Amino acid sequence: WRYIAGEFGKLDARETKACKEDMDTLIVVAGLFSAVFATFNVEFYKQLQPSSEGMSVYLLAKIAHHLNETLVTPDIVEGLRPPSQPSSPSTPVVNAFWFSGLVLSLMTAAGAMSIKQWLRDYSATTVHLPHHYCRLRFFRRSAFSSYKVYEIAASLPYVLQCALTLFLIGLACFLWELNTFVFGAVLIPLVVWLALYAAMIIISLMDPACPYTFP
Secondary structure, three states: OHHHHHHHHHHHHHHHHHHHHHHHHHHHHHHHHHHHHHHHHHHHHHHHOEOHHHHHHHHHHHHHHHHOOOOOOHHHHHHOOOOOOEOOOOHHHHHHHHHHHHHHHHHHHHHHHHHHHHHHHHHOOOOOOHHHHHHHHHHHHHHHHHOOHHHHHHHHHHHHHHHHHHHHHHHHHHHHHHOHHHHHHHHHHHHHHHHHHHHHHHHHHHOOOOOOOOO
């Protein structure tokens, strides 16, 4: 029993250490992504508000109406409405992509932190007798396998890649309306990257020996 307990301990130590290191890296990368997303979102979400020019015209007309009702009739004021649409048609789309990416990035970091806690609880034990230790390890290992803990950990990097893809698509939409030349310069590497990523997924599905693994 002592030998089996020792082998169990070595196996668990290798697996949990590798998974913890992956989660640590994932938390750092997700934090960097979240900072980038937040920087763009803080500046760009303001454009979801109505155009300031249209609002200025409406307010000036109201003021002029109150100052001199003979020059600005009520019909003119009633014809003006406070603008309710964003300044650009692409603004809601870009914000949707970027805020979705931010949520996915934060979800990845939260998931990695949860898995680190699960691994910590999995490794913690106060049992000292070898046969009791083996029974506990077998019970916990079976539970980890049944609830797909390692599979969940392996899927988190792809959630982060989805967040990155959403950010790049939103960036392309933003540049498309801002400047067509810059949009073209960004679109070419974006399309190449998406094509390579799709090709890796297809190859991994067709060839079992392919090292490109996906959940």
